[in-house]
Amino acid sequence: MLSRKDLFKDTLRKAAHAWKRIIELRLSEEEAHMLRSYVDQPAFTDLHWGMFIPAIKGQGTEEQHEKWLPMAYKMQIIGCYAQTELGHGSNVQGLETTATFDPQTDEFVIHSPTLTSSKWWPGGLGKVSTHAVVYARLITGGQDHGVHGFIVQLRSLDDHSPLPGITVGDIGMKFGSGAYNSMDNGLLRFDHVRIPRNQMLMRVSQVSREGKFVQSDVPRQLVYGTMVYVRQTIVSDASCALARAVCIATRYSAVRRQFGSQNGGPETQVIDYKTQQSRLFPLLASAYAFRFVGEWLKWLYADVTQRLQANDFSTLPEAHACTAGLKSMTTSVTADAIEECRKLCGGHGYLSNSGLPELFAVYIPTCTYEGDNVVLLLQVARFLMKTVSQLGSGKKPVGTTAYMGRAEHLMQCRCEVERAEDWLKPSVILEAFEARAFRMSIACAKNLSKFSNPEDGFSELSPDLLEAAIAHCQLIVVSKYIEKLQQDIPGKGVKRQLKILCNVYALHLLHKHLGDFVTTSCITPKQGALANEQLRLLYSQVRPNAITLVDAFNYTDHYLGSVLGCYNGNVYQRLYEEAWKDPLNDTVVPDGYLEYVWPILKQHIRTARL
Amino acid sequence: MLSRKDLFKDTLRKAAHAWKRIIELRLSEEEAHMLRSYVDQPAFTDLHWGMFIPAIKGQGTEEQHEKWLPMAYKMQIIGCYAQTELGHGSNVQGLETTATFDPQTDEFVIHSPTLTSSKWWPGGLGKVSTHAVVYARLITGGQDHGVHGFIVQLRSLDDHSPLPGITVGDIGMKFGSGAYNSMDNGLLRFDHVRIPRNQMLMRVSQVSREGKFVQSDVPRQLVYGTMVYVRQTIVSDASCALARAVCIATRYSAVRRQFGSQNGGPETQVIDYKTQQSRLFPLLASAYAFRFVGEWLKWLYADVTQRLQANDFSTLPEAHACTAGLKSMTTSVTADAIEECRKLCGGHGYLSNSGLPELFAVYIPTCTYEGDNVVLLLQVARFLMKTVSQLGSGKKPVGTTAYMGRAEHLMQCRCEVERAEDWLKPSVILEAFEARAFRMSIACAKNLSKFSNPEDGFSELSPDLLEAAIAHCQLIVVSKYIEKLQQDIPGKGVKRQLKILCNVYALHLLHKHLGDFVTTSCITPKQGALANEQLRLLYSQVRPNAITLVDAFNYTDHYLGSVLGCYNGNVYQRLYEEAWKDPLNDTVVPDGYLEYVWPILKQHIRTARL
Known part of the structure; x- marks a missing residue:
């Protein structure tokens, strides 16, 4: 104020x-x-x-x-x-x-x-x-x-x-x-x-006393190492910001009740509505998914640093493309998700003390700084096209593009899902995401080859290339989440919950991008419907632990800064108390009443000095 | 400030x-x-x-x-x-x-x-x-x-x-x-x-002197008439707000240049990038589409009013569902579109004087007031399910649901597109949208019938029902736009431009919801790819007239309130001048320097009084 x-x-x-x-x-x-x-x-x-x-x-x-x-x-x-x-x-x-x-x-x-x-x-x-x-x-x-x-x-x-x-x-x-x-x-x-x-x-470069420009032999690639570091922190921060918004929206959804009262009983908690769950739980799953991919990026940065010290630049382009893509994808999703969480809080989400408006306003520049998100995705797309073009040459794709080495399999494989629960198998999900990402890249490469000038083609097809890049980035997040689940995870039942969220994350993406998966024949329409069915069942499994899953982020009320997201759920009392703190409530009659309202009410407006 | x-x-x-x-x-x-x-x-x-x-x-x-x-x-x-x-x-x-x-x-x-x-x-x-x-x-x-x-x-x-x-x-x-x-x-x-x-x-109801509660014979449906009126104005306002954001983003995209300089020549206007076009032009098309559907809603309100006066309530439920759906759909799209326009303005869009941050902040409550957008869509879905359930009964669906009367045809028809330009035919587009909306409703109805308690089913399947309702609302907008184009439109070449935008509107929706169209077998993957190809060609046709198409909204610079969107394109000069008006620039040395910055610089912070 x-x-x-x-x-x-x-x-x-x-x-x-x-x-x-x-x-x-x-x-x-x-x-x-x-x-x-x-x-x-x-x-x-x-x-x-x-x-x-x-x-x-x-x-x-x-x-x-x-x-x-x-x-x-x-x-x-x-x-x-x-x-x-x-x-x-x-x-x-x-x-x-x-x-x-x-x-x-x-x-x-x-x-x-x-x-x-x-x-x-x-x-x-x-x-x-x-x-x-x-x-x-x-x-x-x-x-x-x-x-x-x-x-x-x-x-x-x-x-x-x-x-x-x-x-x-x-x-x-x-x-x-x-x-x-x-x-x-x-x-x-x-x-x-x-x-x-x-x-x-x-x-890196020097100018001598005489004005001679000299490039030193320090490898320019060193700059990329720093970029990998900075973008890794941005991905971790995305997870934190997203978790904060999701924590507020989830807790408030459990406090808020609307409709569904039967025989004078209490109304339904809005978190129990499937429409609320289908918007909120994928964001909860994304917060966890981004956290795990952020942890993995920390490892990647360490790996890159070690290699740089040994003058091994071989993995740098892939690491660079991967961090660029993940920076772009996670920050775009987080920005939209914060606003979605605000909407999930209904009218009260519009109040500043919900914490969500300012969280949104302070977060969104992340989509622009350290590389505009669209520009970054185009860099990823360029790297993917290069990787595809080298597939025949015997140069093996590395790191997060390694899957492209299995070109023949990914072009032919058919999803084996017959019942909804088949979608719970990590191998099934992974293959569907790999095949989709790969086939989209291949389709782009094919269309590019029709242009005599590759740059014209790249520019003309850039909207499609963006979609291929996003498919690749989503695959990275899904695969790193699945890898995480192969490790030991302490805490009774924790791994089970994280598995459920992993499936929610993957299947909500599959539903959202159903057109990609079906038109590339990675899955059939029937399999898409089964995935959607499974997703609904998963939401019911997330529901009982939803509050625990956001409490686990371990934010204090002070840091969360949200009346709607307060830990003890005493939302209405807090809203009421906070309202009185607005400066407008300092006086009963507002400043300006005598000059501007009284003359209206008393029909003196013609002669009023405004 | x-x-x-x-x-x-x-x-x-x-x-x-x-x-x-x-x-x-x-x-x-x-x-x-x-x-x-x-x-x-x-x-x-x-x-x-x-x-x-x-x-x-x-x-x-x-x-x-x-x-x-x-x-x-x-x-x-x-x-x-x-x-x-x-x-x-x-x-x-x-x-x-x-x-x-x-x-x-x-x-x-x-x-x-x-x-x-x-x-x-x-x-x-x-x-x-x-x-x-x-x-x-x-x-x-x-x-x-x-x-x-x-x-x-x-x-x-x-x-x-x-x-x-x-x-x-x-x-x-x-x-x-x-x-x-x-x-x-x-x-x-x-x-x-x-x-x-x-x-x-x-x-409508009275309490007598004795405390007796009496319902008058004034039909309660009259309330719906007012609702239709209010929501019609909201749809018109959505078009205005969207047009304002699009005007700013389009003009600035023509001023802003970045990358692509060859031989020292000027850089490329960002509006010439396909990635920019594929995000911006569908919003431009939506602004026009919402305007036309808003005009039609005015007619609908007049029609409803006339019927009410003649005690004809037959069209009221359909009119009510239709306005509820359009209110929800147009305001949700507009809220997201304003933020998308801000992103399309890059970093400078984050400045308040771009006009977009406040346009967003002031617009978004529209998604909540006069009916929460999700709640409204569920009402639409309920109406659609009722309409479907009555199809066999001989009761003919009216107004915007009339297409459901052609059930047999819509379940069997196959899209005839063979070449990209086939997608320019209004009849082809209309049929694809009708078939998609209808088949999604039918699919929902089928899944609903599997539940013994219909209310449980409705609640369980509500995310799918929302999607069916959106498909129906999009069909309404597309069909009203196509109807508009059947009328005389004054101005040389105006109709041609509006036709291009109509196709952009429809085909971008088709691309965005490709999963719907393909999994319901309304179109084949190949036809989806052709639509995408046609869309790209259409963007090139929008480009030369993009500025004229936003100038046609006829906003003054004063009303537009955006430095980035100013009519004469003198953006950088204006940004520079506006910056100096910030109160922080009143003094060269900021308030607080002596207390809080000087002690840091002079290493006196330990003893400073903060």
Whole structure:
């Protein structure tokens, strides 16, 4: 309920308080990260720790590390990550800001040549950061060497005023009333701002004193390692956000009763309606599925890191495609699912104190940052087409595309389901998802081959390619869930419940994408109907444990931040109490009554001063 | 960017100003309605004019009209519509507020017996309304006669303070930063509040001086006529809201360029990407489709009204089911489509000044009010099942269910499409949609018949029934669009464009619900692939006229309220200018810097007072 200015000031206060505690308690980096994430509000510190420092670590030389990192770790400087511009987001190679080397002074001149080259969106830039890693086109001797990173001081460390040549400000309000409005997403323009040559991040490329551009022998693929890491955390976060929304909707669905009262008895809990179950339980299953695929991605990142250290880049393209696809798929599903959970809470879900509106508003940028979800899926599709094209060449597909190695089988296999319960077999589900994903890729490849120019074909068929990429990503999640179930899982009956959810996850996807499965002849219409029948039975099995399954996420009421999702289910009392806290209820007669309502009621509106 | 209190005060000011102009300009009721709707912000006046007055008109006696309407028309009293309670929304029959007749004093005693009986959500109730139509259980002589409406004064006309026994306030913040936060959605509790007997709305039922409950001979079906009217306006509004979002996304997609630069030339307009087209153009087509079905609903309402006046109730159930279904389907699609348009605007769509976040936040309650969308679809499904069950009885299905009369044909017909262009024939499309809708209904009816208790079956199969209802509603929209194209349409080439959009509308639905069409054997997988191919060709035909097709909605920049959607396409300049208007940019150094940032930078945080 705060104005933008008050909200922002409050965020600064929280960030300062968090930092104070981190120092007082001598927290480790990991602990500090956890403390900040539990503040649960976007702030400039996210960018300082999550982007500015990692950029210097990843792209800076050891010398640069020694100079900048100690200051950054102590927050003697506060940094942000100034990449996107008004005119360019996804196409990083199209950035327009220039960094021109001046051999006379041994400096780079950072400049914004056009309006669209204004840096736009970087968090922490608008009002707080003293420094930024700025991405700009490196120009030496009149030659453009593409986009590189530069450390640029933006504001005075004495009085915080912008340095000469720098125009900086906030880009304005964003979705929601809280959400990212606590963040000073900023704009930034340079008018021939000079920085010393050694502030170019020079791990991968260097500019010499004479202005000579040199590429070092550090493999560029190293960048992908970081990407795999960042996207792995995004997938884990997707699971957490989804679990939060599902926890609220599930608990409230058990409290809320509507219709179905017989002989004056209580009405039916809305969680007992099949329409509610068929929308809610697949989301519950997805929250678990994303958690398991997130855990697996952690393993994948470790594996990739180990290989990189041994100069083995063989699995990198597949790992990159896989994380890109999972980032895209899980965040898109989560964004939609949060809104679906809000709808599942009926009218009261629209209240801010349900927690769902702001959860939605703060989550949705995830679909855009670190790679726009559609652009990422197209990268996956490109990788799939490449994999398909190499199938004949003897080059074996690896990792999550290994299934494509069984091309002959997957093109011929027929689903053996005869009764609804046959759909409970993991092998049956897995084969159906593999065959569907593979056949969709093959169909795309076939259609692509009809075009004389492959790029024209790729662009023309891109909607179909997106669908093939999604089918592949869904297969990954299903298969990793099934793998998880082959492990030991402690707790009595836990594995059984997780198996049920795994089947719910797979069969709801099968029902949703029935057209894919049937038109590729992976299953028959009859088998599709049996899957739907089995799905209904599974919902009945989820129902008795639904509350336990969301309690298991272990969110405190404080963190959940939802009146509808409170643990003890005392929803109506809480709603009533919360209502009175609205500022509008400070007075019985609202501010503005005398000026604007009274003259209407008393028929004085013609002469009223409005 | 206003706080809740300031936003609300500002809304009161706008409402007063609008009322002043309405009086000064002597506007007709229709003109006044238009003026208010162009203020384009939810306010208490919406409920006064849209619910309070119509409720008295529809449910009050002539005597009551004479007493209350003149005061209401002059706004000497301001009213709201107090139906929903904390514990009951959809299930109106479950409302708990009581109105007990006291024959001793000839009064009703209005009372809130439980916490959940608190009135909750009524707009205009929280801070402004002096009166309300309150829905409560009528109790006379210890007998409960169900829910009826009562006119209750809430606040003093002298000083606006709540009358004795009345607790009233605002229910708090809602989704978004603006949206419905300009509305004082309220809560209301009664502690034995007494009103004269003649304040029960007595057109349909009466309570006599002795406390005898009497039903008048006014047909209850009249209520349905009003429902048809209200839902028809909701469908028209859906088209307007969708058109607004599509207009923004389409214009910005033509301005925005990303990737695809060749030899230093300009990058590709994002509207030229097939992935963008395949998401955007179906929404453009839907905006037109909803407009035409909205126009047809106006005709339907007129037809129903005429029949009611002639005591012909025969078409009412069908008209009621049809409007319920269309309300549900068009508002659900529109809510999702607004968010999809925001995504189609990439990162900048997340800025408030894109107009899309608030359009979404203000639109989504439409999916809940005037009938929850899922509950409505279940009503449609129930009507469809009834229609199917009567097919053998010789009772001919009417109106939008008339197609079910051709049962034999629809169960046997086979789609004749052999080449992609065959999908352009309206008759082919219509038959495919009719067969699909019919076969889905029949399949549901068959599965229902396996249950010994039909209600158990209905509840168990409700997810499938929802899908059948949606198929039916989509058929209505497709068929009304096709009917529209059989009429004369002025303007050179206009009809051709509208035909293309009609095909886009139908074929994108066919692709989206391919599983339905194929598993019911309405089309073959091959025909599905041909439809998809044709769809791609159609997108290319929409592209050259896409901008004109959204300009035709004729929104002013002022009303559109979107920097990204501005008519002249000067998006980047506008974004840059708007950014500086944020309050955070009032000062170079933000409020809070000295207290919370400086101590961090200067390593004084341990001793700082936070």
